[in-house]
Amino acid sequence: MFSVLCAHELATISDNKSCTLYKKGQILFHEGTRPLGIFCINSGKVKVYKIGTDGKEQIIRIAGQGDLLGYKAMLAEEYYPVSAETLEDCTICFLSKHNFLETLNESSDLNQRIVKQVCQEHGMLVDEVTNQAQKSVRERFAMALLKLKDTYGLDGHEDGPVEINLTREDLANLVGTATETLIRLLHEFKEDGMLETQGRKIRIIDSRQLVKAARMM
Amino acid sequence: MFSVLCAHELATISDNKSCTLYKKGQILFHEGTRPLGIFCINSGKVKVYKIGTDGKEQIIRIAGQGDLLGYKAMLAEEYYPVSAETLEDCTICFLSKHNFLETLNESSDLNQRIVKQVCQEHGMLVDEVTNQAQKSVRERFAMALLKLKDTYGLDGHEDGPVEINLTREDLANLVGTATETLIRLLHEFKEDGMLETQGRKIRIIDSRQLVKAARMM
DNA sequence: CGAAAGATTGACTGAGTTCAACTGAAGTGG
DNA sequence: CCACTTCAGTTGAACTCAGTCAATCTTTCG
Structure with a gap:
């Protein structure tokens, strides 16, 4: 995702990100809380899920290496509509809201890339709704x-x-x-x-x- | 949606858009075709739907006054994942891909507004999937x-x-x-x-x- | 080792689909 | 303007997919 950035921008991100080892079963973020930054999966798998009315988990997707998490709620300026929990031990980078938005502001390439990504994901969910219904x-x-x-x-x-x-x-x-x-x-x-x-x-x-x-x- | 634009930008859009009267039952665009521009509903209702494997329509949403249609597929650089058909006589404006993208390029406010919108719609679809499943x-x-x-x-x-x-x-x-x-x-x-x-x-x-x-x- | 969580199997139930028949409303062409 | 066709709406009955409940087995892990 960040491959569209120039060397300088990449360096900025690298300097500001923090990489953490998460144990299996840890929560990256909780549904209904305010986004404070974005997560990038370095290794491991993460389940992204929503809790339905009667407490049942609906898993929206299983995210893996290279996937970005938590940026859509941030850009929507809303609370997280989902939770994210590690399924295995994971290495995951965190980039603060401030740093992410700054980078986004400075690179119209990244901006375009993000818009494209979100729109594609939207299309996939449309498929998902149809499949779920039919x-x-x-x-x-x-x-x-x-x-x-x-x-x-x-x-x-x-x-x-x-x-x-x-x-x-x-x-x-x-x-x-x-x-x-x-x-x-x-x-x-x-x-x-x-x-x-x-x-x-x-x-x-x-x-x-x-x-x-x-x-x- | 365009309310974030300045007077000059609004004028550009106004000059380049074409407003058309659509009769009930007309198709704005077909699933699987290439987006050529975006539609803005001035009056009337439009159903946005996808055809499932056995030919059954899944209606994704009913769009009304002020709603923008067809821009996500454009920004995703993909074919339309859905079709759009008028449910009543409608007045609908069309803005060509070229003009839309140009405006988008010139106004980072509009850009931000669009990103926010798409991310919000994404969140709504996550709800939709969960509801459909549970x-x-x-x-x-x-x-x-x-x-x-x-x-x-x-x-x-x-x-x-x-x-x-x-x-x-x-x-x-x-x-x-x-x-x-x-x-x-x-x-x-x-x-x-x-x-x-x-x-x-x-x-x-x-x-x-x-x-x-x-x-x- | 023992508790707790996960996996499996069987029996039963019921929400929702499908099929079929019928009614009513709305066009439409002669 | 009416007969005819067609499409939307409604109702009943039969059926089935999938959920729930309960019991048991297995694995995992502190």
Whole structure:
């Protein structure tokens, strides 16, 4: 994201950011609080979620390496609409509101890049709403797995198959279903040869078939 | 939205925009096509929708007076993720991509205003996803009615009660349910004294009770 | 090791979809 | 101006996907 900046601007950010090691399960920010800066994930995975009326988590996305968090609420001048919690030990940089806005002011390139990013994310959410409203749980689960494959694929330890490492509950809250339903579907997918499981870990074998199951065209 | 501009900039836009009368049912732009400019609704209502995998419309929002359409896809440098169709006769201004981007470039105030707007809309969609995933059809319908009350309230013929004028099918596609289900719920709400209907028209009587039915807190 | 959290399975229930039939309203072309 | 078609709205009945509840098993971790 910051690749559009010139050397000088990058240096400013570097000087002002603070990099921290977060343990698994720590909260970066809480829904309903005021944004004080932005987070950039150096390594690890973070779940971004919202609490629904009856206390159930709805996971909006799983963020990974290179993802920027918390800037949209800041630019909207609103409280965070979501919370962010680490799913593993993470290294995450923090840049204060002041420094971020200053950099943003000085670089119209960065500005453009951010606008583009937000607009793209908006488009993705429009898709998400449509899918949530019209697709079956089975289809949504298949889509979620394909997205996670991308997210977890970036870790790229080797060129080996991607391993998704989330609790069943988190998976269910990402898809928007009950944990039990998700487990049953996982079974089905396993029987159909689309994936393998090893304890918590899910390894995708047949993406092609998942695409079909998701009816993405 | 353009209120942040100075007189000179406003004049430029005014000179370059073209205002057109659209008949009910006309398409402003089609999902999957390239954005050529932005639309600003002067009067009338427009439905913004996406076609799901099996051809069903998912209405993302009903836009009204003063709303800007089609700029996010432009700024994302992507094709339109949605279509826009007039629900009544409308007066709508068009500003070419070139002119819009130029104005945007010249006014950092407008830029900031746009960024803020997009980020806010993003937050609203996050809510939408959560609601779609976790709330019952009944609750979602109640919420939709309350939102529509705002949209249709702006017409403000008098201070009289707001009348929502949408087909049952459009309402269902907004809520994300089947037309039959929506009709049955409409009946329930009528019996509970939350609203009245006159043919197609829906008049909201008891917002307070709707808020309760939506379990918004 | 033992407690707590996560995972799994079965049985049951019900909200909401689908299908089908029918009514009413609104065009529209002869 | 009327017959005819078409589209929107409504209602009933059957069905099904997915949620809930409860019990059990497994893993993890202090």
